[in-house]
Amino acid sequence: TQAAREEAIRAAALPDPQLTFGLDNxxxxxxxxxxxxxxxxxxxxIGLMQEFPARAKRQARQAVADRAVEQAEALxxxxxxxxxxxxxxAWITLxxxxxxxxxxxxxxxxxxxxxxxxxxRLASGVxxxxxxxxxxxxxxxxENRIDxxxxxxxxxxxxxxxxxxxxxxEVGTVGVPPDLATLPIDAATLLxxxxxxxxxxxxRSREAIAEAELALAAAEKRPDxxxxxxxxxxxxxxxxxxxxxxxxxxxxxxxxxQDRGIAARRAERDAVAASHEExxxxxxxxxxxxxxxxxxxxxxxxxxxxxxLPLAYDRxxxxxxxxxxxxxxxxxxxxxxxEIELHIEHTRHVTE
Numbered sequence: 001t002q003a004a005r006e007e008a009i010r011a012a013a014l015p016d017p018q019l020t021f022g023l024d025n026x027x028x029x030x031x032x033x034x035x036x037x038x039x040x041x042x043x044x045x046i047g048l049m050q051e052f053p054a055r056a057k058r059q060a061r062q063a064v065a066d067r068a069v070e071q072a073e074a075l076x077x078x079x080x081x082x083x084x085x086x087x088x089x090a091w092i093t094l095x096x097x098x099x100x101x102x103x104x105x106x107x108x109x110x111x112x113x114x115x116x117x118x119x120x121r122l123a124s125g126v127x128x129x130x131x132x133x134x135x136x137x138x139x140x141x142x143e144n145r146i147d148x149x150x151x152x153x154x155x156x157x158x159x160x161x162x163x164x165x166x167x168x169x170e171v172g173t174v175g176v177p178p179d180l181a182t183l184p185i186d187a188a189t190l191l192x193x194x195x196x197x198x199x200x201x202x203x204r205s206r207e208a209i210a211e212a213e214l215a216l217a218a219a220e221k222r223p224d225x226x227x228x229x230x231x232x233x234x235x236x237x238x239x240x241x242x243x244x245x246x247x248x249x250x251x252x253x254x255x256x257x258q259d260r261g262i263a264a265r266r267a268e269r270d271a272v273a274a275s276h277e278e279x280x281x282x283x284x285x286x287x288x289x290x291x292x293x294x295x296x297x298x299x300x301x302x303x304x305x306x307x308x309l310p311l312a313y314d315r316x317x318x319x320x321x322x323x324x325x326x327x328x329x330x331x332x333x334x335x336x337x338x339e340i341e342l343h344i345e346h347t348r349h350v351t352e
Contacts, residue, residue, distance in 0.1 A: 004065070004072040011065035012058040014050070020230060021046040037235050047230025047243065054222030063212040071205035081198040087163040094156035095173045096351040101149040103343040104142065107336070110320065111139040114332065117324050131329045138333055145340070180350060181298055187291050194283045203276040210269035217265040220258045223249035297349050304346040312339040 025041035032038035118135040121127025154168070161168040178184075185193075194200060225248040232241035251258055316339050319332035 001069065001072040001076050004069040008062070008065035008069050012062040014052065018049045018051075019046075020049055020228070024232060040234070040238055043232035043234040043241060045230050045232045045243075047228060049226060049228035049245075051224060051226045053224045054219060056219040056222045057216070057224070060212065060216035060219040064209060064216055067205055067209040067212045071202055071209060074202045074205045078198045078201045081201075083163065085198075087160070090156065090160040090163055091173060092177055092351050094153065094160050094171070095177055096347050097149065097152040097156045098173060100344055100347050101146065101153055103347065104146045104149050104340065107142055107340060108146075110316070110336065111135075111142050114320065114323070114336075115139055117320070118329070121326075126326060127329075134329060134333065138336070142340075181301065183294070190287050190291070191284065194280060194287060197283060197287075199283050199286075200276075200279060203272075203279055207269070207272050207276055210265070210272040214262065214265040214269050217258070217261040220261060221251055221254055223251060225249070293352075297352055301346065301349050304342065304349065308342055309339075309346060312342050315339070 022045050024043050024045050025039055027033055027035065027039050027042070114135045115132075118127055118132040122129060122132045157168045157171045161171045164171060183190075195204075225246065228243075228245040228247075230243045230245075232243060234240055312335070315335040316332070319327075319335040323329055323332045
């Protein structure tokens with residue numbers, strides 16, 4: 001943005017003047033060749049020349065530069081929104097990883113209970129060594145899952161630390177995430193405000209730049225003019241001379257030159273407008289898709305919290321009670337595995 005602003009300051013400035021110097025009317029043939037005193041018109045010349053682009057061109061260049069500043073500002077806002085979004089996503093990912101670790105750690109008590117029951121059954125002669133080994137293997141599998149969850153937490157801390165500019169050891173979640181089951185903005189407002197959403201913010205300035213460049217191409221038909229002044233010094237016995245020169249461009253072949261540039265810039269403007277419309281349709285589709293996915297996940301989360309997780313818990317309790325009362329081990333292992341998977345899936349749905 002700062003670079004665009006600096007360029008805008010000089011966009012309409014006049015070109016730098018040119019210093020000219022040389023030797024005019026110097027004879028180079030004949031008996032007096034290369035004698036600068038032989039010819040009355042021979043003189044040393046020094047002068048200045050200034051070009052004055054057409055006012056319409058300068059105004060058009062200024063307009064292009066101003067639109068470039070607007071585009072840089074829009075891209076800056078878009079980038080800020082993207083950073084805020086990924087930082088929030090990183091926080092939620094860390095929160096989910098910590099929650100998964102907590103859920104898995106809470107299963108240790110029941111795993112220990114299962115091991116004690118298996119050992120008691122084995123000691124009493126009711127159970128088998130295979131059952132005891134299976135329960136121990138299930139406990140080890142749980143520890144593996146807890147270690148994997150701990151690694152997810154550390155990785156998520158590193159990601160969040162990147163966006164916060166902090167040391168990963170100092171990063172953590174505080175409190176609870178916002179109510180993820182309620183949209184902060186209703187669906188109708190989201191769909192009505194797509195033009196103000198991050199991915200579409202730069203497009204208005206892109207179209208403005210294309211329009212300004214078209215105006216600049218049209219201004220190329222306006223002729224530039226130049227003013228030159230030079231001072232010629234001759235031999236002391238002769239008068240010095242002053243020269244003033246005025247020149248102007250003659251755009252006589254506009255059909256094959258300037259008009260071609262105008263047609264090219266018009267085509268580019270139309271292409272930008274078409275791309276803008278395509279980007280807008282893509283954003284509308286993205287909002288519709290996100291809303292549909294969010295509604296589906298919301299229903300799944302509610303069903304898990306109200307029905308699936310309580311049922312899974314009751315199933316585990318019934319299975320462990322049955323195993324403690326002399327029943328089979330496999331129902332408890334399956335019920336426990338199913339409860340763990342449901343908790344992990346529930347956490348993933350909440351954070352998606």
